[in-house]
Amino acid sequence: MSYNMRVLVGGGLAFDTSPIELREQVAFRAEEYPQALSLMKDIMHLEEGVLLSTCNRVEFFSVCKNLDAVSKGWGQFLRFYHKKNFPFESYSQIYTGKYCISHLFELASGLKSMVVGETEILGQLKEAYMIAKERGMTQKYLNRLFQASFSAAKSVRSSTWITRGSISVSAVAVDLAEKLFGKLTGCSIILVGAGAVSEATARALQKKGANVIFVANRTYEKALELSKEIEAEAIPWSEFPSRIAKVDILISSTSAPHYVITKEKLAAHIGRRAGRPLFLIDLAVPRDIDPAVEDFEEVYCYNIDDLQTIADQNLKDRLAEVDKCKRLIEPHIERFYSWLVESINSQDSQFIRNFRMA
Template sequence: MTLLAVGINYNTAPVAVRERLAFPADVLDITLKNLRNVRDISEAAILSTCNRTEFYCHTSSDDQAALINWIADTKIIKPAEFTPYLYSFKDSQSIRHMFRVACGLDSMILGEPQILGQMKTAYHAANQAGTLGRNLSKLFHHTFSAAKKVRTDTAIGSSPVSVAFAAVQLAQQIFDKLSDQTALLIGAGETIELTARHLYQHGIGRIIIANRTYDKAHALATQFNGYAIALNEIPNHLAEADIVVSSTASQLPILGKGRVESAIKKRKHKPMFMVDLAVPRDIEAEVAQLPDVYLYTIDDLQNAVNQNMDTRRRAAEQAEEIIDTQVEHFLSWLRSQGAQETIRDFRTQAEITRDEVLQKALVQLNNGTSADEVLQRLAHTLTNKLIHTPCVQLRDAGANDRHDLIAASREIFKLR
C-alpha cells in the first residue's frame, strides 16, 4: 500500500493552470466519491485553495497514471496541459509534505496560518464524503498535531510579515481596545483591503474608507460594515479617526500638516495613529512633528517586517526538525499496523484456550470438586496450553539452527 500526494501550487503552475484544476466546495462531495472509485485508490482527500490543489490518496499501487487520467477526465483537460506542473510524493515524503503544508512552510507567505484551516476543511469534506479510511484519517490527525506543535514550540507565526498586518499589530500596541476606535483608510487597493480585513477581524469599532472613486470605496466598505466617503470629504471626518492608514497612487500628499493639526485640535489632543504606506508619501513628513501624532512610513514597517521574516526563517528551521520527528512517529505507527492482524489472531487464539479451560473448570466445580483443586488444575492447564505451541516451535527452531527465531522469541517474551 502507498500513501500518495500529487498536486500543483503557486510555485509550479501559473494561475491559468491552477484555476482549471480547482475544485469548488459545492462539488467536493461527489468528486471525492468518484475519486475513491478510481482503480487502486481506497482512500482520498482533496485540498483546493487559490494557491494549490493537492490530492492525498491511499492506494494499492504507486502508479499515478490512474489518478492523472481521472483528473484529466474530471476537469476535461489533456494530461499534457497540466502534468508538467505536477509534483508527487510517496509514503514518507507524502507524510512530510502534508506536515510542511499544514505548518505553512510551503506557503507563499512563510508560516501563514490560513492553510491549516484549509487543511482541516479538506479533512472534514473527505470525512463527510466517506472517502477516508484508517490510514488517511490518522495521517490528517497527526498532521494537525504536528502543526499545533510547530506553532506552540516555534515563533513561526508570532510576527507579522505584511505591512498591512504590521500596521494593525502596531495599532493594537498603541490602543488598549480597537473596538473603541475609528479607522480612516485612504485608498481602495489591495493593501487597504488587507488592512481593512485585519482591522475587522481584530474587532475595530468603525471603519471609514475614502477613495477618489466613491463607488470603489463603497464596494470595499460594504464588505466590512464600513462607511464610504470621497477624498474631498476627508476634512469633515479626519477628527473622528483614531487610526489613519493611507495607500494611494497620488503624486501629491493627501494630508498636510495644517489639516492634521486642525483635526488634532478638534480631538482635544486625543492621540492619532497614522500609517503612510504610499510611495510617494500620502502624508507630509512634517506631520510627524505634531504632538499627539504617531506617524509611521512604509519604511518603518518594512524594517519590522524584514526582521520578522528573519525570525520566521529561523523558526522554520526549528519546525523542520520537529517535522522530522513527527514523520518518524507516524511511520512507526504505520509499521505497527502490519503486526495488528497477527496480534488479533494471537489474542483470539488465547481467548479460545482460556474459554475452553474455564468451561472445564466450571464443570468440575459443579461436580463437587473443591475450588482450590479446580484453581490449581486451571492454572496448570492454562499455562501448558498457552506455552505448548511456542515451545514446540522453539524446539524446531533449535533443531534447524534458526537462531534468529530464538533470539526474536527472547526479545518478544522479554526473557533475560
C-alpha cells in the first residue's frame, strides 16, 4: 500500500516468534550497522531508520511513505545483505503507528526481553540509535521517538521493581555473598570442580571484586585449564580441604555420587578460620556438600535449589510489576502522540489519521 504520507513502522525477528537458528543467520555486528543502514534505506524506501541486532532480536524502526515497500523490503534486505534465501518476513512481526511506539517503549523498559526487566537492551537501543543518528538516518520523528522511549524506560526503572532481584543462579549467589560479607573486594574463592555454572558464578563474583585463588578438580589438567582462564592457582584434588581455612567462599560443582565436603571433613579445618564467615555454594546434583555443615557457626550453605527458589521468586516479583510498568509507559506514549499531532504539517494530515487508527 503506497501513500503520499508518512507512516511510523517497525518490527522484525524476535525470540518469541523466530528460533535462534533463524535469528543467528541475520545477526548484525555493530560495525556492520553503517553499511546495513544504507542498504536498508534503499531497499525499504525509508525516510528514517534504525537497525537493532541483539542475541534475542533483529529489528528496525522507521518512517516511510510506502508501507508495502517496508513490509516486503524487510525480507529482501535481510536476504540480500546476508545472502540467505529464506522468507524471513514470514517470521517477522510488523508494528505501525501507536503499536510501534508502544513496542519500542516496552522494549526499552525491558518488558519484552527474554529476561524480563534486564537492562542491557536499553544500552543496545541507545547504541543502535546513535549509530543511525551519526549516519543521518534519524531526523525529526525518530529522534524524538527514541528520546521519548529512553525517558519512558528511565521512569519505569526508577518507579518500579522491574529490574530488582537477581533471576539467575549465579547472580543470586553474588547477592547472597554481598549480604554476608558486604563489599566483596578482597574476598577469596575456591572452586571445587570445573563446571560451567560454577565458572559463571565465580566470574560474577570476580566482577564484584572477589578473587578466585584456588581451583581443584579430580582431573588436574581441567583444573589447570580453568585456572589459566580465571587467573587462579590449580591445586591437586587431595589438597582442597586444607585450603578451606584460607578462603571466604567455596563453590562446588562436581559429578561425584556422594558428598565431597562433609561435616567431619570441614571440622578438621574450621577451627583455623578464627570465626570468619564461610559461604558454601553447592551447585551439584547430587549435592556435593553435606547440609549438616551448617551446624557450625558462621558457615552458610546454599544448594542449587535454594538459589533457584530465590531466583524464581524474584522473577515472579518482576512479572507482577509488568502491568504497573505499562501504566507508567502510557502517558509517555500519549505525550509523544500529542507532540506528533502538533508538529505534523498539513500535508501529512492523512498520516495522523493512519497513526490514530493503527
